[in-house]
Amino acid sequence: MTNQSVKDDAGALGSASAAPSLRARRRAGAWRRTRRLFVRVAELMAVLFLVSLGTFALLSLIDTDPAVTILGEGHTQADYEAVREDLGLNDPLLERYADWLGSAAHGDLGASIVPPYHDVLDRIMAALPVSVELALLGVGMALLFSIPLAMWSAYHAGGRIDRWISAGTFSVLSVPSFLAGLLLIWLLSNGLGWFPRAEWSRLDEGLGANLYHAFLPALTIALAETALLTRVLRSDLITTLQEDYILAARAKGMGTVHIMFSDALRPSSFSAVTILGISLGRLIGSTVIVEYLFALPGMGTLVVGAARTGDYVTVQGAVLVIALIYVATNALIDLSYGYLDPRVRRSHA
Amino acid sequence: MGRPLLVVENLSAVITTGRGPLTAVDGVSLSLDRGEVLGIVGESGSGKSVLARTIMGLHCSDPRFALSGTVKLDGRDVLGLEPSQLRAMWGPEVGMVFQDPMTALNPVKRVGTHLVEAVRKHQQVTRRDAVGQALDLLDMVGIPDPRRRINQFPHQLSGGMRQRVVIAMALANRPKLLIADEPTTALDVTVQRQILDLLDRLRGELGMAVIMISHDLGVVAGRTDRVAVMYGGEIVETADARSLFDAPRHPYASALLAAIPSLKGAPHQRLAAIDGTPPDLVMPPSGCRFAARCDAVHDDCRVQPPQLIFDGTHGTACHYPVNPLISTASNTSGDT
Ligand SMILES: Nc1ncnc2c1ncn2[C@@H]1O[C@H](COP(=O)(O)OP(=O)(O)OP(=O)(O)O)[C@@H](O)[C@H]1O
Ligand code: SF4
Ligand SMILES: [Mg+2]
Numbered sequence A: 001m002t003n004q005s006v007k008d009d010a011g012a013l014g015s016a017s018a019a020p021s022l023r024a025r026r027r028a029g030a031w032r033r034t035r036r037l038f039v040r041v042a043e044l045m046a047v048l049f050l051v052s053l054g055t056f057a058l059l060s061l062i063d064t065d066p067a068v069t070i071l072g073e074g075h076t077q078a079d080y081e082a083v084r085e086d087l088g089l090n091d092p093l094l095e096r097y098a099d100w101l102g103s104a105a106h107g108d109l110g111a112s113i114v115p116p117y118h119d120v121l122d123r124i125m126a127a128l129p130v131s132v133e134l135a136l137l138g139v140g141m142a143l144l145f146s147i148p149l150a151m152w153s154a155y156h157a158g159g160r161i162d163r164w165i166s167a168g169t170f171s172v173l174s175v176p177s178f179l180a181g182l183l184l185i186w187l188l189s190n191g192l193g194w195f196p197r198a199e200w201s202r203l204d205e206g207l208g209a210n211l212y213h214a215f216l217p218a219l220t221i222a223l224a225e226t227a228l229l230t231r232v233l234r235s236d237l238i239t240t241l242q243e244d245y246i247l248a249a250r251a252k253g254m255g256t257v258h259i260m261f262s263d264a265l266r267p268s269s270f271s272a273v274t275i276l277g278i279s280l281g282r283l284i285g286s287t288v289i290v291e292y293l294f295a296l297p298g299m300g301t302l303v304v305g306a307a308r309t310g311d312y313v314t315v316q317g318a319v320l321v322i323a324l325i326y327v328a329t330n331a332l333i334d335l336s337y338g339y340l341d342p343r344v345r346r347s348h349a
Numbered sequence B: 001m002g003r004p005l006l007v008v009e010n011l012s013a014v015i016t017t018g019r020g021p022l023t024a025v026d027g028v029s030l031s032l033d034r035g036e037v038l039g040i041v042g043e044s045g046s047g048k049s050v051l052a053r054t055i056m057g058l059h060c061s062d063p064r065f066a067l068s069g070t071v072k073l074d075g076r077d078v079l080g081l082e083p084s085q086l087r088a089m090w091g092p093e094v095g096m097v098f099q100d101p102m103t104a105l106n107p108v109k110r111v112g113t114h115l116v117e118a119v120r121k122h123q124q125v126t127r128r129d130a131v132g133q134a135l136d137l138l139d140m141v142g143i144p145d146p147r148r149r150i151n152q153f154p155h156q157l158s159g160g161m162r163q164r165v166v167i168a169m170a171l172a173n174r175p176k177l178l179i180a181d182e183p184t185t186a187l188d189v190t191v192q193r194q195i196l197d198l199l200d201r202l203r204g205e206l207g208m209a210v211i212m213i214s215h216d217l218g219v220v221a222g223r224t225d226r227v228a229v230m231y232g233g234e235i236v237e238t239a240d241a242r243s244l245f246d247a248p249r250h251p252y253a254s255a256l257l258a259a260i261p262s263l264k265g266a267p268h269q270r271l272a273a274i275d276g277t278p279p280d281l282v283m284p285p286s287g288c289r290f291a292a293r294c295d296a297v298h299d300d301c302r303v304q305p306p307q308l309i310f311d312g313t314h315g316t317a318c319h320y321p322v323n324p325l326i327s328t329a330s331n332t333s334g335d336t
Helices: A022-061 A066-071 A077-087 A093-105 A120-155 A160-174 A177-191 A207-241 A244-251 A256-264 A270-285 A288-293 A299-309 A312-340 A342-348 B048-056 B083-089 B111-122 B127-140 B159-171 B189-206 B241-246 B251-258
Strands: B006-017 B020-032 B037-041 B065-073 B094-097 B177-181 B209-214 B226-231 B234-240 B309-311 B314-316
Touching (some): A022 A093, A022 A312, A066 A077, A120 A160, A120 A256, A120 A270, A120 A288, A120 A299, A120 A312, A160 A207, A177 A288, A207 A270, A207 A288, A270 A299, A299 A312, A312 A342, B006 B048, B020 B065, B020 B226, B020 B234, B037 B048, B048 B065, B048 B094, B048 B177, B094 B159, B111 B127, B127 B159, B177 B189, B226 B251
Parallel strands (some): B037 B209, B177 B209
Antiparallel strands (some): B006 B020, B006 B065, B226 B234, B309 B314
């Protein structure tokens, strides 16, 4: 075969001789990456600082008094003052915050200020796996449901299947998630007796038992997320399916399933992935209702319980960890944009 | 050499739109021999793309398209095929090159993936062999340094390079028919020529038939065996390239020809676009569709739609053709 000489390549990467040397470019790239990482970490610190300060300020507004929690009914004024002094509650707010921040910066989140005075980090470490697992399972199930639903819907856009799916997702979204949870409990737990309710089995007690107990709460979470993801993904898929490259893929004989998964899904998933990131972060800290419904010892239960007793040290620690996870999740999501669209990779690099 | 590769008879495509049924292709007939090059020319909206895609069978499963007539590709009735049979045909029998190479490649897929998946879809080869074929394909369409290019993403290539990749993709399974739908419209002028030359060369090397679609008669001039001129979803004139360029008979074809600066008139002269707008295909005029814009229009033109009437192989749909006979008078530059 002849290899014609080609002159129309000026717009591409530039000829090797004109461009800066490879090593110089690599060095510049490494520097830019370092700087980006630095900015990221600085952002993270700023977010954590603001979140902890905000939480502290908010907690001081709540008039639940840990001293009362500790003493219970029928204490003397002197006892009360002594306990308050002991807990440092009479110190100025900023001073207390500075104290807490100083220890937190060293990784010491302190101990609960109300009985039984557990170590805060220990309590978080007990609650966090429950919440993380629920959130991951819930979102994972949502992905599993929403991707095929959205594909099906988008492929038959405007048709009967599409209208049914749209109506379904819309009604799920318009119902509060605890109602869906109640319905599931009533149906699958009370009615059919397939799943337990109000029990939790830790992962180290065996994966099977753990998943068995996690299924219903995760499904409750997954319902709303599925509806949201399906809607977003469907509309982006419909746009993508109009693209020339989809027609081009068909015109070379590729099958529908291949086109859906290999050609259409990735370019259509930006909004869905963004939502996914936000959902994951949000779910880890605030599945309170679901945790309550299923009596699960997760982060939501921990924070609400601590707030009710005025245990600000525990709340502070838990909120800090939740914020950390939130920021980390969204950093991961940002990274995934580079995978979803190679053009982003270049503008970042 | 036996039966033609492609025979299209009385093909119509009616699209359901918000305004009502739109007849994008209306009673088109044409045929194409193996290795032959057919140019289809017409202005924007004349139905060229819909015709091309219908011939390929790409509209077959779309409920919004009502198709009638027949398309026989290598003896097979395209419009009657099952989806799986169509998919088996797309690639080894017929391939398509698209107008805009910026959008015809998937931005998240590497150049190589586009080619390798096409090869492996139709041939039982290992991944390694498919990659080898992909490298050969890139080489064949004149892309330098294929080993580097194969791992790049479309956005890392220039427009001309991308169109070469699109061509390589269409040729991955050596189709008998290549449909190029305005393959150069989106490209720089200098690159247009290179792409057209490339298509010429590949047609010669691979011996395939080509349908070359353009809104510019200048693009098909000198590169096609036959030319069909489309207007308002119909073919209004068809002839071998020589006689169409020398003696166009339909006023529309003649006006298009006058609009090519390189053939007539001074160079750099802005092309004289034909006044007026194309007909509304939801409610086409009852008589000749070109009547509203035609210099030679008579009263009966508006009532009686002209049929495509053949004089030998030269067909014209006009009651008052410009060059009624293939006369030597109109052909001052004609030498043989
Ligand atoms: N998917 C579609 N839905 C509705 N109408 C369509 C669709 N595809 C094409 N049409 C209409 O069919 C007619 C012919 O369109 P077509 O794309 O074939 O024109 P064309 O000759 O290829 O023009 P261009 O030079 O702009 O590509 C136009 O009026 C167009 O609006
Ligand atoms: S039929 Fe009449 S209106 Fe139509 S192109 Fe011919 S002369 Fe013009
Ligand atoms: Mg077109």
